[in-house]
Amino acid sequence: KQEVTQIPAALSVPEGENLVLNCSFTDSAIYNLQWFRQDPGKGLTSLLLIQSSQREQTSGRLNASLDKSSGRSTLYIAASQPGDSATYLCAVIKYGQNFVFGPGTRLSVLP
Amino acid sequence: DAGVTQSPTHLIKTRGQQVTLRCSPISGHKSVSWYQQVLGQGPQFIFQYYEKEERGRGNFPDRFSARQFPNYSSELNVNALLLGDSALYLCASSFDRGSYEQYFGPGTRLTVT
Numbered sequence: 001k002q003e004v005t006q007i008p009a010a011l012s013v014p015e016g017e018n019l020v021l022n023c024s025f026t027d028s029a030i031y032n033l034q035w036f037r038q039d040p041g042k043g044l045t046s047l048l049l050i051q052s053s054q055r056e057q058t059s060g061r062l063n064a065s066l067d068k069s070s071g072r073s074t075l076y077i078a079a080s081q082p083g084d085s086a087t088y089l090c091a092v093i094k095y096g097q098n099f100v101f102g103p104g105t106r107l108s109v110l111p
Numbered sequence: 112d113a114g115v116t117q118s119p120t121h122l123i124k125t126r127g128q129q130v131t132l133r134c135s136p137i138s139g140h141k142s143v144s145w146y147q148q149v150l151g152q153g154p155q156f157i158f159q160y161y162e163k164e165e166r167g168r169g170n171f172p173d174r175f176s177a178r179q180f181p182n183y184s185s186e187l188n189v190n191a192l193l194l195g196d197s198a199l200y201l202c203a204s205s206f207d208r209g210s211y212e213q214y215f216g217p218g219t220r221l222t223v224t
Contacts, residue, residue: 004153034212043115043201044154044215089153098144098167099203099213101153 002027004092004102012108013080021075021105023090028068031095035064035075038087038104047088048075080109113137115204115216123222124192132187132219136204142166143185144213145177146201154201160185161207189221197223 007022023033031052036044048057048064050073056065063076073090087106091099116135124130136143142161146154159167160179179185183204189196199220203213 032212036215041199041220043217044203046212046214049212091153098156098159098169099146099154100156101146103151103153 002092002100004090004100006090006102006105008105009103010106012110014110015080015082017080018078019080021088023073023102025071025092028071029094030068030092033066033073033090033092036089036091038089044089082109082111085109115202115214117202117216117219119219121220123224125224126192126194128192129188129190130192130221132200133184134202134216135184137214140204140206141183142205142207143179143183144203145187146203148199148201192223194223197221
């Protein structure tokens with residue numbers, strides 16, 4: 001059974017810092033890994049999708065890497081801003097199966 | 112194009128009642144999945160429907176059921192509501208039942224009193 005964990009559970013940083021969020025999964029036979037952002041009480045916004053054949057994806061100040069062999073992904077946020085405050089979730093999927101989500105990292109960026 | 116839409120936005124029900132939640136996928140998407148998110152946790156998979164057939168079911172009791180219509184919209188039904196069913200119910204659509212990128216709706220907040 002696939003299990004996904006995220007470290008840290010919560011993070012508070014001053015504005016402008018670079019930060020790394022971690023995601024680990026137990027079954028390395030994944031097809032995709034997707035990072036999402038969730039604002040309080042809202043739905044999920046897709047940030048980055050990494051296919052199993054890829055090692056990383058970049059979008060603006062966000063960079064996500066994937067190491068399938070070690071069962072790890074990291075989300076790097078450069079020059080953090082107060083608007084980045086949200087919960088960040090990673091999810092993995094095997095072909096034809098459902099997403100398995102981690103519990104999320106709650107990020108607070110202080111002005 | 113419109114994103115995934117869900118209705119209603121919020122819902123308050125009493126224990127023992129029944130509820131129906133609705134989801135409309137992105138145009139052209141044929142797969143709809145339902146997730147339950149309890150406060151402070153990640154979403155948990157409930158159902159996936161593709162081409163009007165159930166393609167996956169999570170570890171939820173038979174009180175939970177769903178269906179997909181010819182236009183690919185979907186309904187999630189929950190019978191005999193319990194306090195523990197209070198959660199954010201999320202719908203996601205994707206192009207097919209494989210592992211294409213999933214797009215989530217805003218969710219329906221269900222409160223059971």
